[in-house]
Amino acid sequence: MGNVPGKEQQVRNARSVSEDYHREGQVRSKRPSAPREKKREPRVFVDPNEQVDGGYLVPQGVYTGPQDFDILVVKSLMTSRKLAPFFKGLQDYEEEWTDHQLMAAIRGFPIPSAASESPTTESTDTKDASASTSTPHAISTPSHLSPPTAPPQVAISPPRHTLSSNNPFRDPLEHMSHLRIDLDNTTFSQSAPTPSWMRSGEPDQEDGDELINPGILQSPPSREAPKPPPSRQRAKTLTNKEPPLMVKIYRDPIECPICFLYYPNSLNMTRCCAQPICSECFVQMKRAEPHPRHDEPEPDTLLGQLDLISEPTACPYCAMSDFGVVYSPRHGPGAKAAGANSADAAAAKGNGDESAIDDSGDSSDGIDTTNMDDVADKLMHMSGAKRRSSISVTNPNVVTVDRVRPDWSKTLAAARARAARKAATANALHATAFVEGGNGEVAGSSRSSRRTRQNHEQRQAARAQELEQIMLSEAMRLSMLESQEAEEKRSREQESK
């Protein structure tokens, strides 16, 4: 592939590829899937099999608590590739691992010995890989397994394979069975193995399927090369089978400094200090609970209690406020294939790019955002070549914590309303006590009958209630006003983005 396809081209390709695989997916989903397991958080509206860049759109089970981020926002950010997908994290990684061993690690299986794969099998794999016409990345770089024996004839698929998601008729439970990935190796291997049909967009996957269900041979439209008959051994290890693309993606991984798992090195980078963070950790980041201002001298006053604040999340690494990340898939290994090309392309565009990079820190608003490829190139340069300056939070490519947790303003408003209610109740109680105190005097002096006193008390209770109501509504009005302001400010900010 001589040069990088333009954005439109890639999108078009992605679409056609996704349609192909979509069809395949339908056929394949009829196959019996891995044993079903109970899913913690039913999220049937995002297909857990859907993949972007070799990762998923649902968390892979690193965090077991409530997944309370906005999953639809996250999904759209991932499919628009502003946020890295939820890659499956590797528990360990050794540089000297063979591809075979790395594949086992990706699958979550125990790592076999380096010599366990027979040479014949390997060569078969290689042939398959190179023969498959849908090999996206083998186009410009040889497969890691070993150099392809023949160059691929047609390059129909771009390095991006966004699966189409519009298949609401698949059994959601079936997907759930793959969702949970526990962190110890054994359960990992039970739940993690994604059937190879799920790994759409990756070459070579059909082999395994054929072994189980030869009927599927007809379904992939892209197949041309006839296969050598599968060996017995391959049949045994077919669930281990992983296309070389996965191996490429996971070569030279990055350890996420927060969950300590290994991820493809195209991970999100913090906008401020260019440190990696996996999406699973990123979506767990959230604002602290609303709290009174530290410098508020009298938090007991009504105003003091209403004046709760909630600051934007700070970067976990450098503590810079407004934590945000950028994802540029093309500095990953999948992109390394195309990397040389895109670098060339960037260079060909002239050195304007280079200067724009330096500017991006302080004048990122001015970045030409119409060309996403440019930005991706810049990011690639930044993270690759030198320590880049920070990217402004208003840069459209920056994904902030607030973006994936848009309900923070509601939380703050709710906390303020709660505080207001509390304050109002307290004040009402004070008022009631005052009125009752006054009443005591009156009652004592006038020796009123029991009935009148009762009457009196009832009226007073009613009055206190009324008072409370008034104060409550006033307090709520105040907090609504504030939250409205915050909301307006936010939408203004978003508009200005």
Next chain:
Amino acid sequence: MNALPKRISKETERLVKEPVPGISAAPHDDNLRYFDVTIDGPTSSPYEGGTFKLELFLPEDYPMVPPKVRFLTKIYHPNIDRLGRICLDVLKSNWSPALQIRTILLSIQALLGAPNPDDPLANDVAQKWKEDEKTAIQTARDWTKEYAKA
């Protein structure tokens, strides 16, 4: 209980493999989120020569929430109260998931070397510290001798 997150097992592993001088942390066999910790008093501090026992617990949401750490050994320090609770920003609002057991324990060790009576947890100690630092330091030294000697 859920399986132990890789982060915790790796942290534990690394703590054992590359121990921090003057600090030890070992998980309980029956609860790998619960650690027995010892911190040596920093040199040229009133806690020098003492070995302080602490307990450290990693909550379910760790590392999104800070570990819970408490002194078990009695200590005379303006930022540590009688129950051993520690007033340290990184254990509260300034916690970051990029911090680790190792870094937190180092922070605590540093706190021993640099008491901060202006942000006290133990009010009486802080008061003393401000009014009569010399005596306060002597008390800290005495307590170290009395409670923190192995």
